[in-house]
Amino acid sequence: MKLIVEKDYDGISKKAADILVSEVNNNSNITLGLATGSTPIGTYKEIVQRYKAKEVDFSNVKSFNLDEYVGLEGTNPNSYRYFMNENLFDHINIDKANTYVPDGKAKDLNSYTKEYDKLIEEMGGIDIQILGIGTNGHIAFNEPARELSVGTSVVHLTENTIMDNARFFKSLEEVPKTAITMGIGSILKAKKILLLASGENKREIIKKLLENDTLTTDLPASFLALHPDVTIIVDEAAYKG
Numbered sequence: 316m317k318l319i320v321e322k323d324y325d326g327i328s329k330k331a332a333d334i335l336v337s338e339v340n341n342n343s344n345i346t347l348g349l350a351t352g353s354t355p356i357g358t359y360k361e362i363v364q365r366y367k368a369k370e371v372d373f374s375n376v377k378s379f380n381l382d383e384y385v386g387l388e389g390t391n392p393n394s395y396r397y398f399m400n401e402n403l404f405d406h407i408n409i410d411k412a413n414t415y416v417p418d419g420k421a422k423d424l425n426s427y428t429k430e431y432d433k434l435i436e437e438m439g440g441i442d443i444q445i446l447g448i449g450t451n452g453h454i455a456f457n458e459p460a461r462e463l464s465v466g467t468s469v470v471h472l473t474e475n476t477i478m479d480n481a482r483f484f485k486s487l488e489e490v491p492k493t494a495i496t497m498g499i500g501s502i503l504k505a506k507k508i509l510l511l512a513s514g515e516n517k518r519e520i521i522k523k524l525l526e527n528d529t530l531t532t533d534l535p536a537s538f539l540a541l542h543p544d545v546t547i548i549v550d551e552a553a554y555k556g
């Protein structure tokens with residue numbers, strides 16, 4: 316795994332945007348793997364600025380998001396579809412029909428999750444995947460557990476994640492307890508992976524990830540060690556050398 320340490324959140328956002336924009340400019344039909352959460356917001360802002368400066372064109376780009384809460388409509392401000400529209404898709408020239416976020420309202424969740432992986436495959440796979448990391452080491456919503464799913468699946472969120480996410484909801488009760496998430500195998504199929512982490516609250520987990528040399532379902536991000544092209548971009552607050 317390659318490590319890049321930037322001074323601050325702004326630095327991470329610029330660096331990640333540099334990489335993404337250059338990937339899109341090298342391949343106008345690229346398929347992006349996108350994440351939500353606080354961490355990539357700055358990256359998306361940078362990308363929007365570069366689009367407005369005519370430095371990049373998304374007209375033929377496709378995207379797949381990592382996850383979505385079960386039960387939330389895309390029109391719900393807490394849904395990840397809404398987040399993506401607000402933070403990125405509404406401000407660039409991507410065709411919304413080419414943007415895929417798991418459908419939290421799918422009727423048959425089991426068959427839906429299988430279809431999601433199939434669709435990614437049919438579209439030629441993800442070229443570059445953006446990831447954040449949970450304070451408990453989750454990637455997407457693959458939570459520390461005895462077993463981890465290979466493909467996209469429905470998962471129960473841990474107390475830790477529910478608490479972490481509560482800041483976006485009016486009350487703890489409103490935070491969904493289940494989500495659809497791409498699996499560890501779906502993530503590892505991406506050709507290139509960029510994991511972003513910022514702030515002191517990520518320092519402990521980043522240290523653990525960088526020092527870790529075993530594959531363990533207790534640390535879902537440990538499976539990234541199996542991938543040949545992972546870049547971790549952190550700021551000084553999230554990294555203690």
Ligand code: F6R
Pocket residue numbers: 349350351352353354355381382446447448449450453454455456
């Ligand atoms: C979001 C996702 C999550 C977040 C992680 C970190 O699509 O898959 O794994 O990346 O929870 O969240 P933030 O960036 O809010 O600290």
